[in-house]
Amino acid sequence: MPTFLIRNAGALACALGSLLAAASGATEYHVARNGSDQAAGTVEAPFQSLGHAATVLQPGDACVVRAGVYRETFRPAHSGTPEQPIVIRAFEGERVTISGADEVTGWIVGEGGRISVPLDAPVRQVFANGAMLHEARWPNIAPGSVWPEWAEAGEGSDAQGINASGLPAMDLSGATIHVLPGSQWVTWTRPVTGIDADAANAKIRFDGSWPQEDAYRIQPGTRYALFGAASLLDAPGEWHYDAATLQLAVLPPTGAAPDATLFEVKRRDLAIDLRGRSHVIVEGLQIVAATVHLGDATQCVVRNCHLRYPTHLTAADGWVIPESGLVLGGTANRVCDSSIQYSAGNGVGLSGTDNTIENCLIRYVNYLASDCGAIFAGGTGHVITHNTLSDGGRSILLHRTLKAGRITHNDIFNAGLLTTDLGSTYCFATDGAGTEIAWNWVHDNQARHVGVGIYIDNDSRNFIIHHNVSWNNPDSGIRLNTPSHNNLVANNTVFNNGNSLSYWGADNNRDQAGCRVVNNIFTDKVETGDGIVLENNLAVEGAESLGLRPEHLELDASSPCIDAGVPVDGVTGEITGQAPDQGAYEFGAAPWKPGHTWGEP
Ligand SMILES: [Ca+2]
Ligand SMILES: [Ca+2]
Structure with missing residues (x-):
């Protein structure tokens, strides 16, 4: 299964970075609060400031930071190389905080x-x-x-x-x-x-x-x-x-x-500044009242870092998206096993090409009530996988300009805490260019009006939406607002929503040409326009009759959905029994679970 390979490639790269660093370290410099920048930077005679360490680090070197609060910005003077990355990490077992205050x-x-x-x-x-x-x-x-x-x-x-x-x-x-x-x-x-x-x-x-x-x-x-x-x-x-x-x-x-x-009092915007840098690994740091900037960075890794209050803003200007949260631009960078909490705007502002956000917890975002989310994604080819994304003032995962992305195995909930008409995932007038939204839980949108699970708004096309579970969204589990073209909705389990599948278009536009809806379980109203193909869905009123509830999403042995699906190219993976099942869980296969895996920060 392609997603499985990509997921593990991401985890591997995160781990590989650490191994490379450990193996290659040309020089390991130490920094401690009671050190001196005139010292040698050894474990016995550490430097005092990250700023000084940043000037001496060469490819292959590591900056090992002892416990304490560092009130400065770390910006390495040099980049690493693919074989010899530069590393900044906390000393094993010690709590290191970089503060913007x-x-x-x-x-x-x-x-x-x-x-x-x-x-x-x-x-x-x-x-x-x-x-x-x-x-x-x-x-x-x-x-x-x-x-x-x-x-x-x-x-x-x-x-x-x-x-x-x-x-x-x-x-x-x-x-x-x-x-x-x-x-x-x-x-x-x-x-x-x-x-x-x-x-x-x-x-x-x-x-x-x-x-x-x-x-x-x-x-x-x-x-x-x-x-x-x-x-x-x-x-x-x-x-x-x-x-x-x-x-x-x-x-x-x-x-x-x-x-x-x-x-x-907050005095600095950046704790870690990797703008334009490549092959730098940041590991095991607490970051407060400041953020990490990876604009135009290449193959950098942020791993096991925990950010609180990355961005504070008090000026709102309608739909203008302020640069906010962890800024993840450039190419082939990775943020993994990390948390980002309490941002006025985005948790992560994602742009560039082929970046990865994996196994992260991102929540309490957009208290400014603008159009920000836990992740605001533009660019191409990013992988957003196995994250827990929750509690936002508006939508949670915005992919307004993301192309050919993979949004998989995320647990996404509590959108709409401040505003209305939004999705747990959301795009508008977007060509997804094959963006896959799959194996996500999308639930409990809190918006007072038009709270949607997966919201593909007007004039969007070329999305593959499959094997998601969408529930407790007061408006709709999934929306394909018109015009809506070439969107595939397959094998989703959509229950306990206002509508299972719905649409809206200006001037009663009904155009859904090239859309296909297949193998889904729908327990609420289904409203579709013209040119859309509905095929082999189980549409029954009421989730209880199917045994579906948040703590039990898999099919019962007596479910009519077992072996009731048809194969769908690019969507149907390994099956058990005679045929694919309807819905997001294949009976008899090991159940999948979305979200991050490491608990609380
Ligand atoms: Ca007051
Ligand atoms: Ca089956």
Whole structure:
């Protein structure tokens, strides 16, 4: 089976990188917090900084980092070679953190438990004991959450302002408004220009000059939040930076005594900078408040690394996709056995050619509520396999411009935590050029409106969608919005959704020419257009009669789906019994399971 080979090729390359490095290491340099950059860099006399090690590493060398927090960016001066990669890794069994944040001390305790400190440079993100605090805002966010809370615009709200009920009278100087208008697809931010206190309700003034068509119109009920004004600092765990007085003020989280709390402020975007580098292996590092950049990199590997808060953003601009998360561009790079959590935008921004994301856990993404996801994929030929991808403000795996990709064995859930009309996987007007979406679990889309499992939106073509299980998606398990051409939907198990298979097209476009739907199990409504071939599907109402439930996706011995399928070129793998079965699991074969394999970070 081709997928099996490719999956193992990926794992092999991840492991091979380590072996090569271990075998070839021309020189092994050590770095420790208590070292010296004037030392020899040996285990007995280590360097102190990653920056210094980065200047001396030659092909085949390794940088072995001892326990501690390193507040700097590692950018190797040289590339490795295929036979002699450069390696940076944690010393065996030690916890090494590269942080984009700097420690802040010298707090002055003021009224009401508020503490403050003078800081010259503007502040973007603040942490207390490693957890993000929130820029002073309204409505307040629950402690421990990254998801914005919203207020709803009152009657009379429009592009020039929002009528606010429930907003205490306050000075909003310096505030920004974050708005989720119209159909609640994406958000915009704008500076607040004033507050009109004479109105029956306070009217928050700003320039809402994005297109005010239906989908984006500010109207009664539009969701919004305010942040960035000193007057909004009223809840434990909030902060405000005053650019005039150059003071950072914090209301410490409940129970966080200022003397016993580590406060940090983000100061660097990158922890590991491999832009334009080749054959560098990064292994076993904790990375916080900064990210890893592999733009234009070649055959680099990031393995067993755990990123938290890779990107923080506060400016939203509709459908604009900010560069965010781990940036994976270039050619034949691999990110494996790693985690990425708490990104304002993407978990991974994927571009370039033939890159791999494998056995990763990527979640808590897009709290900015833009069009970002756990993975935002463009480029060609990437392999996205055996990942757990969950908890996003909008779609989870976006493949808007990905061609000839392989999206296999991923567990994808909890899309739509902030916005509407989206897919756990999503593309629009995309030629997949044979992109395969297979052996994934796609479930529990949380969107309040049009929450879809596998969403192939209007004018998309040349996708092969097979052996997926799609359930608990309130709109549809699979959508082929029209026009939809040459898409193959085979051997999927689609149950407990609003519809099993559906479509929508502008002006009632029904064109699904060249699409084929075969060997699927559908337990809900199936709606198709013109030119599509439905063949040999089992369409029955109700999942219970088939024994399907999330904890038991395989067929029962009595299932009518056993041996009820027909062979499909390029899709049917090894079979048991007389013929392929319908649905995603072949009765009697070892059951497949998607997602990462290594547990919690
Ligand atoms: Ca507040
Ligand atoms: Ca069979």
